[in-house]
Amino acid sequence: xxxxxxxxxxxxxxxxxxxxxxxxxxxxxxxxxxxxxxxxxxxxxxxxxxxxxxxxxxxxxxxxxxxxxxxxxxxxxxxxxxxxxxxxxxxxxxxxxxxxxxxxxxxxxxxxxxxxxxxxxxxxxxxxxxxxxxxxxxxxxxxxxxxxxxxxxxxxxxxxxxxxxxxxxxxxxxxxxxxxxxxxxxxxxxxxxxxxxxxxxxxxxxxxxxxxxxxxxxxxxxxxxxxxxxxxxxxxxxxxxxxxxxxxxxxxxxxxxxxxxxxxxxxxxxxxxxxxxxxxxxxxxxxxxxxx
Amino acid sequence: xxxxxxxxxxxxxxxxxxxxxxxxxxxxxxxxxxxxxxxxxxxxxxxxxxxxxxxxxxxxxxxxxxxxxxxxxxxxxxxxxxxxxxxxxxxxxxxxxxxxxxxxxxxxxxxxxxxxxxxxxxxxxxxxxxxxxxxxxxxxxxxxxxxxxxxxxxxxxxxxxxxxxxxxxxxxxxxxxxxxxxxxxxxxxxxxxxxxxxxxxxxxxxxxxxxxxxxxxxxxxxxxxxxxxxxxxxxxxxxxxxxxxxxxxxxxxxxxxxxxxxxxxxxxxxxxxxxxxxxxxxxxxxxxxxxx
Numbered sequence: 001x002x003x004x005x006x007x008x009x010x011x012x013x014x015x016x017x018x019x020x021x022x023x024x025x026x027x028x029x030x031x032x033x034x035x036x037x038x039x040x041x042x043x044x045x046x047x048x049x050x051x052x053x054x055x056x057x058x059x060x061x062x063x064x065x066x067x068x069x070x071x072x073x074x075x076x077x078x079x080x081x082x083x084x085x086x087x088x089x090x091x092x093x094x095x096x097x098x099x100x101x102x103x104x105x106x107x108x109x110x111x112x113x114x115x116x117x118x119x120x121x122x123x124x125x126x127x128x129x130x131x132x133x134x135x136x137x138x139x140x141x142x143x144x145x146x147x148x149x150x151x152x153x154x155x156x157x158x159x160x161x162x163x164x165x166x167x168x169x170x171x172x173x174x175x176x177x178x179x180x181x182x183x184x185x186x187x188x189x190x191x192x193x194x195x196x197x198x199x200x201x202x203x204x205x206x207x208x209x210x211x212x213x214x215x216x217x218x219x220x221x222x223x224x225x226x227x228x229x230x231x232x233x234x235x236x237x238x239x240x241x242x243x244x245x246x247x248x249x250x251x252x253x254x255x256x257x258x259x260x261x262x263x264x265x266x267x268x269x270x271x272x273x274x275x276x277x278x279x280x281x282x283x284x285x286x287x288x289x290x291x292x
Numbered sequence: 293x294x295x296x297x298x299x300x301x302x303x304x305x306x307x308x309x310x311x312x313x314x315x316x317x318x319x320x321x322x323x324x325x326x327x328x329x330x331x332x333x334x335x336x337x338x339x340x341x342x343x344x345x346x347x348x349x350x351x352x353x354x355x356x357x358x359x360x361x362x363x364x365x366x367x368x369x370x371x372x373x374x375x376x377x378x379x380x381x382x383x384x385x386x387x388x389x390x391x392x393x394x395x396x397x398x399x400x401x402x403x404x405x406x407x408x409x410x411x412x413x414x415x416x417x418x419x420x421x422x423x424x425x426x427x428x429x430x431x432x433x434x435x436x437x438x439x440x441x442x443x444x445x446x447x448x449x450x451x452x453x454x455x456x457x458x459x460x461x462x463x464x465x466x467x468x469x470x471x472x473x474x475x476x477x478x479x480x481x482x483x484x485x486x487x488x489x490x491x492x493x494x495x496x497x498x499x500x501x502x503x504x505x506x507x508x509x510x511x512x513x514x515x516x517x518x519x520x521x522x523x524x525x526x527x528x529x530x531x532x533x534x535x536x537x538x539x540x541x542x543x544x545x546x547x548x549x550x551x552x553x554x555x556x557x558x559x560x561x562x563x564x565x566x567x568x569x570x571x572x573x574x575x576x577x578x579x580x581x582x583x584x
Contacts, residue, residue: 113447120444148408
């Protein structure tokens with residue numbers, strides 16, 4: 001039986017140490033800018049995306065040192081997107097992971113710039129990675145750029161949809177861009193670094209796309225079923241601002257059905273691979289569990 | 293005699309066409325986001341940084357098709373930085389190149405996201421460039437990431453310095469990061485793409501660093517000597533918000549002396565190169581002329 005909590009703990013430790021090397025406490029200033037980046041980077045995130053890089057990478061035989069920089073990069077990119085999404089002109093959130101959001105703590109302009117710098121440093125982390133061939137770094141950076149652009153498109157769609165009646169297809173399109181693209185990239189990156197075969201890369205992409213969807217549906221469900229203290233961010237926020245979510249479109253029971261269906265799909269893909277995919281399976285199982 | 297206006301016109305045409313291919317009018321939406329990017333990209337900029345990529349690249353023998361994507365990338369990165377710098381929480385500017393700034397025209401959240409997307413697409417433009425070897429693309433992307441991070445640091449320093457009494461060293465440090473890093477990268481990128489020798493790359497870096505400084509000093513001077521209509525942006529803005537500038541620290545006469553000194557340095561570097569450097573010389577001359 002794969003020990004997922006131990007795995008998450010291990011990856012968090014590896015990635016936190018790498019991020020601390022890349023953006024050190026005594027690194028280049030100005031102090032406020034560096035502190036703002038570190039405030040959000042070391043704010044108690046689960047490191048879900050880095051864990052996916054490692055789970056997929058190890059599954060196909062990559063060495064940890066080949067995965068570390070890319071894992072740090074996806075966490076930086078994710079963190080930048082959270083900082084910007086929380087801004088007053090966007091989702092206007094004061095609370096993130098149980099702490100003040102970056103702009104509440106450091107002011108709006110510093111928060112915008114901290115996000116901007118994290119995006120640049122995410123690309124730098126990959127292109128400077130001496131443990132990977134140039135061709136691999138190029139393909140990773142190109143994939144991350146595409147995911148980053150999709151993430152922004154999804155956030156724009158999400159903001160524009162506030163207060164509008166959405167159908168399921170529109171909700172899925174928003175989330176495939178906003179959340180799904182970077183989650184899919186994280187798993188795909190692991191397989192790419194490991195030099196997985198084309199057929200394996202098709203499979204992992206299908207798994208990762210399903211996983212991104214599963215992530216979002218369960219996230220939507222948590223927003224309506226959990227209190228603020230458990231979430232570490234403001235609960236009921238989606239409904240309050242009139243966001244289209246799976247529960248708002250499908251209702252809670254059908255959302256649970258949908259979760260089961262997407263979970264089955266991801267497991268089905270993994271069962272087609274002649275490898276030990278227990279870590280990837282455990283990650284999909286974990287998302288279902290957290291939705292309850 | 294090198295015809296600089298014709299050169300600027302030619303490069304503007306090339307780069308505008310390439311940007312229009314990379315972010316097409318009917319490209320991926322949402323419409324507002326794409327329109328916001330295009331509003332700022334096609335807002336009548338001089339394409340100074342792309343021109344530097346071409347001037348340095350051609351000087352050392354690169355083909356135009358090897359330079360085009362990188363030229364487009366530096367323009368995207370520069371445009372993103374202008375959009376974010378103009379935001380209400382930053383410099384709060386309504387006017388840019390004689391037109392409404394991005395957030396005035398499209399709203400604040402769309403402007404932030406348009407800048408975010410442009411940064412991602414700038415990296416994509418370079419790493420996807422099929423006209424360059426992987427190693428060259430890696431080195432370009434790494435250089436651009438470093439310049440992008442410095443640009444953000446410079447903007448943070450600039451904002452933090454408002455209303456403070458600055459010495460010359462602090463003013464120079466702000467501008468070396470905020471403006472100088474991307475200008476230097478643009479010229480260096482041209483030389484790198486052309487496969488210039490190490491000694492030549494040292495020379496071009498020295499030239500470009502001087503040019504970045506010259507750009508900023510003359511920009512500061514224009515802010516106090518030119519009216520809003522001539523600038524296309526709000527004149528006297530630096531003084532109004534209490535920014536440290538060359539004229540505010542040195543006075544106008546000594547600022548003019550400094551311009552002459554830095555210009556002489558850049559020309560001296562070029563004279564040491566056994567090549568036709570007339571385009572690079574003309575660019576340095578142009579900056580001096582615009583300061584008058």
